[in-house]
Amino acid sequence: MTSANNNTFSSNLGAILAAVGSAVGLGNVWRFPYICGKYGGGAFLLIYLLFVFLLGGTMMMAEFIMGRHTHHTPSQALPMLAPQHKGWRFVGHFGVLVTFVTLSLYWVISGWTTSYLTDAATGTLTHLGATTDAVTNYFNSFASSTWHPLVFLLVFGLIAMAVIMGGVRNGIEAVSKILMPLLVLLLLALCVYALSMPGSAKGLSYLLLPDFSKINAEAVLAALGQALFSLSVGIGMMIVYGGYIPNEDNLLKTTIWITLSDSIIAILSGIAIFPAVFSCGMEPAEGAGLVFKVLPVVFNSMGAVGQYVSIAFFLLLVMAALTSAISLLEFLCVWLTEVSGIRRPLSAIICTAASLAVAVVLSLSNGILGHITIMGRNLFDLTDLLSGTYMFPLCALGLCIFFGWEMSPDDIRDELSNHGTLRIPYYPALMFLIRYIVPLALIVVIVSGML
Ligand code: PFF
Numbered sequence: 001m002t003s004a005n006n007n008t009f010s011s012n013l014g015a016i017l018a019a020v021g022s023a024v025g026l027g028n029v030w031r032f033p034y035i036c037g038k039y040g041g042g043a044f045l046l047i048y049l050l051f052v053f054l055l056g057g058t059m060m061m062a063e064f065i066m067g068r069h070t071h072h073t074p075s076q077a078l079p080m081l082a083p084q085h086k087g088w089r090f091v092g093h094f095g096v097l098v099t100f101v102t103l104s105l106y107w108v109i110s111g112w113t114t115s116y117l118t119d120a121a122t123g124t125l126t127h128l129g130a131t132t133d134a135v136t137n138y139f140n141s142f143a144s145s146t147w148h149p150l151v152f153l154l155v156f157g158l159i160a161m162a163v164i165m166g167g168v169r170n171g172i173e174a175v176s177k178i179l180m181p182l183l184v185l186l187l188l189a190l191c192v193y194a195l196s197m198p199g200s201a202k203g204l205s206y207l208l209l210p211d212f213s214k215i216n217a218e219a220v221l222a223a224l225g226q227a228l229f230s231l232s233v234g235i236g237m238m239i240v241y242g243g244y245i246p247n248e249d250n251l252l253k254t255t256i257w258i259t260l261s262d263s264i265i266a267i268l269s270g271i272a273i274f275p276a277v278f279s280c281g282m283e284p285a286e287g288a289g290l291v292f293k294v295l296p297v298v299f300n301s302m303g304a305v306g307q308y309v310s311i312a313f314f315l316l317l318v319m320a321a322l323t324s325a326i327s328l329l330e331f332l333c334v335w336l337t338e339v340s341g342i343r344r345p346l347s348a349i350i351c352t353a354a355s356l357a358v359a360v361v362l363s364l365s366n367g368i369l370g371h372i373t374i375m376g377r378n379l380f381d382l383t384d385l386l387s388g389t390y391m392f393p394l395c396a397l398g399l400c401i402f403f404g405w406e407m408s409p410d411d412i413r414d415e416l417s418n419h420g421t422l423r424i425p426y427y428p429a430l431m432f433l434i435r436y437i438v439p440l441a442l443i444v445v446i447v448s449g450m451l
Contacts, residue, residue: 006167008244014173015245016257018327021176022237023262024183025324026109027230029317030291032266033273035222037284040214041206045270047220049263051227055441057259058433059233059396062403064251065415067242073335074236074399082406091398095236096335098391100355102235103328105383107359110321111153112143112292117314118152120299125310130280130301132293139292144367153359156318160325161352164333165345168244172326179319186316187265190272193309197302200275206284207270221445225388231262232327234396240331250422251415272313276302291317329355389449397442404435 009015036044070077074092082088119125128134142148163171194200228234245254273295277284280298284290299310332351337344365372365379374382403412409431416424 006169008168008246009173010169012246012249012254014169014177015241015249016254016261017180018168018173018176018244018323019232019238019241019254019258020261021172021180021323022232022241022327023230023258023324024180024265025230025232025320026106026113026317027226027324028262028266029269029320030109030113031288032226032230033270033284034288034290035226036207036270037274037290039219039222040211041274041284042208042210043212043215044219044223045207045267046210047215048223048227048266051224051441052231052259052263054433055224055438056227056231056233057255058430058438059228059400060231060238060255060259061251061416061430062400062434063233063236063238064242064245064255065412066399066403066407067239068245068247068251069411069415070239071243072239073331073338074239075335076338077236077239078402081408081411082402085406088398088402088406091395091402092236094391094398095239095395096332098235098387098395099237099328099331100358101383101387101391103325103332103355104358104362105380105387106321106325106328107153107157107356108149108363108380110156110318110325111149111359111363113314113317113321114156115142115148115152116292116296117311117318120307120310120314123307125296126300126307128296128300130297132282132297135296135300136289136293138296139289144370146364146368149363149366150360153363154356156322156325157352157356157359160322160329161348163322163326164329164348164352167344168330172330175326176323179323183316183319184265186312186319187268187272190309190312190316191268193305194272194274194276194279197276197279199279203273203275203278203284204271206278207267207274217448221448224441224445225393228392228396229388230266231259232324234392234399236395236399237327237331240334241327248418250418252424252426390446393442393445393449397439397446400434400438400442404431404439 009018066077066081070080072080074095075089078088078092079086128138163175165171232238274284276298277294280301282294282298296310299306302309329351333344333347336347336351361369362380362383370378372379377385413424413427416427
């Protein structure tokens with residue numbers, strides 16, 4: 001296969017699976033259930049879905065259009081699309097920075113996940129028994145130790161780097177085509193098992209029956225942030241993937257498929273987790289530790305089958321994390337290749353090494369570097385807060401204002417209609433959303449985050 005062929009996805013299905021691979025990640029299986037649990041289940045789910053389809057889907061279309069039109073990362077795509085205002089390139093650069101920070105955090109949590117997979121397989125988790133204290137202490141001493149998390153984050157990083165070195169079609173697409181169907185199968189099996197547990201109905205109704213009394217401004221903001229993060233939109237990731245989408249693909253259909261798949265996988269993760277948690281008499285409102293501190297207790301109270309269920313679950317989490325991490329790494333790698341002219345393999349090595357170096361510091365900040373605090377937070381928590389609460393929505397705001405007000409409407413229509421071959425009756429609605437509704441919602445999120 002020529003290297004030119006290796007630079008685009010081979011088909012519409014390949015493009016969809018790779019973009020779904022980017023979207024479906026720790027955000028769906030680790031973050032969504034605990035945030036949904038924290039803000040009251042079903043009511044949060046409804047608001048989240050509204051944001052996913054109305055705002056997230058709109059942003060995704062905008063990014064695909066910019067990417068397929070320019071075949072560049074945001075740093076170069078924005079000045080190309082609006083040559084009269086080159087200052088917009090800073091929004092693109094900012095997207096690269098947010099991607100770098102997100103990837104560094106992602107390495108750390110992916111490392112935890114990989115370590116828990118081996119712990120599940122070797123029986124270490126099972127030996128902790130079904131007591132909350134033992135499982136919580138295990139997690140705390142693991143995350144704050146020096147070498148244990150580092151080994152796993154480095155191994156995970158090297159695997160992702162190997163995929164990126166394989167290229168777009170032979171690396172990213174090939175891995176996504178194998179891992180995504182496998183992930184869905186595993187998730188379905190876990191859902192069936194969770195639903196068969198006694199008392200599971202309570203967990204299901206928690207997830208699906210809306211109770212609006214728990215909804216406040218904070219929950220609405222969390223839903224919007226989660227919608228952007230989960231769909232991988234707002235930082236220009238889908239501008240990079242948009243460049244790989246074949247020209248004859250219908251961008252509306254592609255967006256709908258990805259958005260639907262991402263939401264269904266988040267809901268299925270809730271179905272796999274909540275009934276099991278309730279069935280063991282526990283609460284899902286534990287927060288970020290739900291997967292690492294609550295679920296092992298749940299697995300250990302299932303009896304002999306618990307170990308297999310925990311292996312399946314952490315395998316699922318590792319696969320989801322891998323396809324998202326490779327998309328973040330791809331973004332950085334293409335950007336570096338673009339600005340420096342170096343070849344892809346070297347670029348992959350440099351981007352992996354730099355982001356892993358930051359990840360090492362973030363990981364150590366949970367332990368021996370824990371004394372370094374800024375605004376009362378260690379470096380890991382601070383970076384998490386900055387990237388999720390401020391940088392993501394801020395970058396999304398820049399991109400959507402650029403798209404709605406700066407990019408030529410002719411170029412947008414041309415790309416959406418595949419050069420006039422598709423009807424696009426939804427065009428005015430799309431532009432209304434991206435010009436007014438999405439920026440307004442993002443401004444509300446950013447301002448209230450600051451307050
Ligand atoms: N969407 C991924 C998740 O849900 O875990 C996270 C992510 C990947 C965000 C890639 C942004 C991105 F560019």
